[in-house]
Amino acid sequence: MSRDIVISIDAMGGDTGPSAVVGGMVKSARKNNEIRYIVHGDEAVLRPLIEKRRELIDITEIRHADDVIPMTEKPSHAMRHGKNSSMWATLQTVEKGDAAAAVSCGNTGALMAISMLRLRKAPGVDRPAIAVLWPNKGGDAPHNIVLDVGADIKAEAKDLVQYAIMGAVYARQGLELARPKVGLLNVGTEDHKGRAALQEAARALEELAKDPEAKIEFVGFVEGSDMASEDVDVIVTDGFTGNVALKTAEGTAQQIRGFLREAMEHTIFSRIGALFALTSLRRLQKRLDPRRVNGGVFLGLNGAVVKSHGSADATGVSAAIKLAFRLAKSGFTESVTKRVAEHATKAQSESES
Amino acid sequence: MSRDIVISIDAMGGDTGPSAVVGGMVKSARKNNEIRYIVHGDEAVLRPLIEKRRELIDITEIRHADDVIPMTEKPSHAMRHGKNSSMWATLQTVEKGDAAAAVSCGNTGALMAISMLRLRKAPGVDRPAIAVLWPNKGGDAPHNIVLDVGADIKAEAKDLVQYAIMGAVYARQGLELARPKVGLLNVGTEDHKGRAALQEAARALEELAKDPEAKIEFVGFVEGSDMASEDVDVIVTDGFTGNVALKTAEGTAQQIRGFLREAMEHTIFSRIGALFALTSLRRLQKRLDPRRVNGGVFLGLNGAVVKSHGSADATGVSAAIKLAFRLAKSGFTESVTKRVAEHATKAQSESES
Missing domain, CATH: 3.40.50.10950 (Rossmann fold)
Known part of the structure; x- marks a missing residue:
């Protein structure tokens, strides 16, 4: 070749x-x-x-x-x-x-x-976005897509709709999901929650999802706790919120790795345990390694x-x-x-x- | 008594x-x-x-x-x-x-x-806030304080300054920190980053921190990866961002607990290892347990x-x-x-x- x-x-x-x-x-x-x-x-x-x-x-x-x-x-x-x-x-x-x-x-x-x-x-794009892959808990693909994580610090309703469209293409071609599930990141899943731009984007995406040609399933609002959910493939947010969420998750994973290391070194028994479990712990380390899902894409x-x-x-x-x-x-x-x-x-x- | x-x-x-x-x-x-x-x-x-x-x-x-x-x-x-x-x-x-x-x-x-x-x-408060305790990596107190995590979905510069003042009182009286280190959550630590309200709040907090009576040290902008940092005690943000960050961290911790459980059950060796390390793993579980740092406070x-x-x-x-x-x-x-x-x-x- x-x-x-x-x-x-x-x-x-x-x-x-x-x-x-x-x-x-x-x-x-x-x-x-x-x-x-x-x-x-x-x-x-x-x-x-x-x-x-x-x-x-x-x-x-x-x-x-x-x-x-x-x-x-x-x-x-x-x-x-x-x-x-x-x-x-x-x-x-x-x-x-x-x-x-x-x-x-x-x-x-x-x-x-x-x-x-x-x-x-x-053509037609006002705000390009950065999308990252987020390890999930076992959905149809091994990762969810989250965007925008920092190309811009704000997004209007029409930008959020474009993020959804662009993220869905990424999911279809990059993760081979025929009809990706798209969610809007919000402070609650109830319809009335959140900023006006989110309300407006939700209405537009509901409309868009009705068109079979769009190949999008709109799952409504999702929360920070759903970033790794198997019930959503593409999570749409403004670049400020997305950036903070991404870095918070990375920081939390790093913190827990530190706690785990400490815990396994704490007593002679846990050290012996760690020796036995070495392969499994290495596999865990690999799963938590942010470098392996490195690479944001500019859409x-x-x-x-x-x-x-x-x-x-x-x-x-x-x-x-x-x-x-x-x-x-x-x-x-x-x-x-x-x-x-x-x-x-x-x-x-x-x-x- | x-x-x-x-x-x-x-x-x-x-x-x-x-x-x-x-x-x-x-x-x-x-x-x-x-x-x-x-x-x-x-x-x-x-x-x-x-x-x-x-x-x-x-x-x-x-x-x-x-x-x-x-x-x-x-x-x-x-x-x-x-x-x-x-x-x-x-x-x-x-x-x-x-x-x-x-x-x-x-x-x-x-x-x-x-x-x-x-x-x-x-008196004088426009936007009350919800503050939570965030387990840290080993600072002067076992937790950082993060606010607002969802009382309001937006905050202007003056609200962010009030959050800082209220959060600092919480840190002094609740965590016994004489002069808490206050940071503003942003998408980068460089001075020019982020929204206008953050720029304005940063200038006001720099000014405020000069007054020894205020008993605040202003450490400038912090990022999502600093939520558990020992270099900051009080992390100030708007309620939308704070809510997403909190739920993202909770979701990430839960996801990693699931990965850990899977990893420890994967082979007979890792199961034996887990038996040896049981006490240490329980201690880890306790540290990651979001229920133990439960309780948001309305300020x-x-x-x-x-x-x-x-x-x-x-x-x-x-x-x-x-x-x-x-x-x-x-x-x-x-x-x-x-x-x-x-x-x-x-x-x-x-x-x-």
Whole structure:
């Protein structure tokens, strides 16, 4: 099989540095014989890292970039002054068509801003969104999709409806769910709860779900406790709430891992117990490992962009690359664009009739 | 010691029913020889439950109420039609001064609405808040305080500042922290992140913290991953975000408990391991048990109201009663009212000068 899916990678800007990114590229290259890379960053740093990995030498093109966008830089500053950065070059490579998808561990706000500038919003989309995979308790797919988790800090009713449409495409093509169950995140499941935008979005989604062509089942409001529920596949919220929920869950999982470690070291008996249960505890650790479900996807742009966690190590970067590859290969971006445009046309004709 | 702290309890309206409430009253009465109860609900149900518990007979007064406010009832409806409910009577008993604090497992929105109606907002408070205790990773106190977790679905800058002031009083009197560290929940810790109200509240809290009399340390913005951090004691947010974060954390903890159970049952070795580690695993279970940190507190009213989790069992109800007792005994409500009024006066005189 020829290596014909090209992924554009920003090797700079994450918390863990280029060696973690190169490590992730190696992991993915070992498991995937269709992938090629164009990697962006400081050539003096990248070339030695890449040349000593035989898995990468023949399938990686290095493109030098002078600058790195720091994690703390304001998006507006990055847009004005980021032209020579590795992040900019990574996205421009997708814009030009040299690569099918982009991956970066860098500053989320800057990545979103430069993505919008270079790839532009898909027709009809006002607010693109970041979607993440959330491990669930045993639904039809191993993950739920949650969006927006931080592309924008607010969302109006029509944005929430678009998030639902885009998230449902992701669920159909990425998780192979024929008719994904969509829920709106709220402070209660009763009809009267929550903000006006949520009420309005709920009415619109009820209407939308009646159309069999939409291939969406609307399950109404869901709560924070339903993030991992098997009764919902796509959870829609504004980017502020989604970001807080995601980070709260990550923090809680990390806290419990710490408690578990302490508990198992507490007495000689529990240490013996831990020895016996080692394989099972490792399996649990793996299930709780946020790096394995790493990779947020930007939805609603004219191009596929995967945001890897800023503190991702090689395992995390590899998961993000795998996701970018899958999206590129399935023509995912085109499907999202098409669905949103279709709905916009339909909503328009309904409001005129 | 005489039993002179009276707690008014709504025995109806929770998901688990009056027997769980009575069970919680028994647990608390066994450990506390200063407490008395006035309990509200259907006397035909309550009397037999209470008369068979010798711990309760002499210290409990039953007051019959005809109605129960269902969990799904709208707050506005409960306010108009709830006069004969157990919840209403529970709060009226505090209003009249017959009891020092109220406890209910019922409908949060209705409890908030009727509390406001009967106890009224403290002078200067626009938006009362619900505060919960959040187990932390090992700070100066075993819990952080998070507010608002659902009294209101939005908060302006001045509300967030009041939440900080009220939460800090709770931390000083409830957790014995002399100068609590207060943080504002946001989507990033950088200064420029988040909504305008958060920016404005951050500036006001920076100013407030300069006053040594305020006894507050302002640590700036915190993220969802910091909810259990030892670097913050009081986490301030709007009620929508706080509610989602709380329920997301509860859901995540429950999910991990399920994974842990599965992992420990997976092989014969892990079962043997679990036997050896039984005590340690039970300790872990206890630490993760949301019922043990049960009890949200309504801040900013002329009276102490503790909202117990709707699905609380006897252990959960007992935790809520213990909290109500501690608040009543420490004159907590008066302190909150005083601090808020002081700050309002000060902010007023500053804006005039």
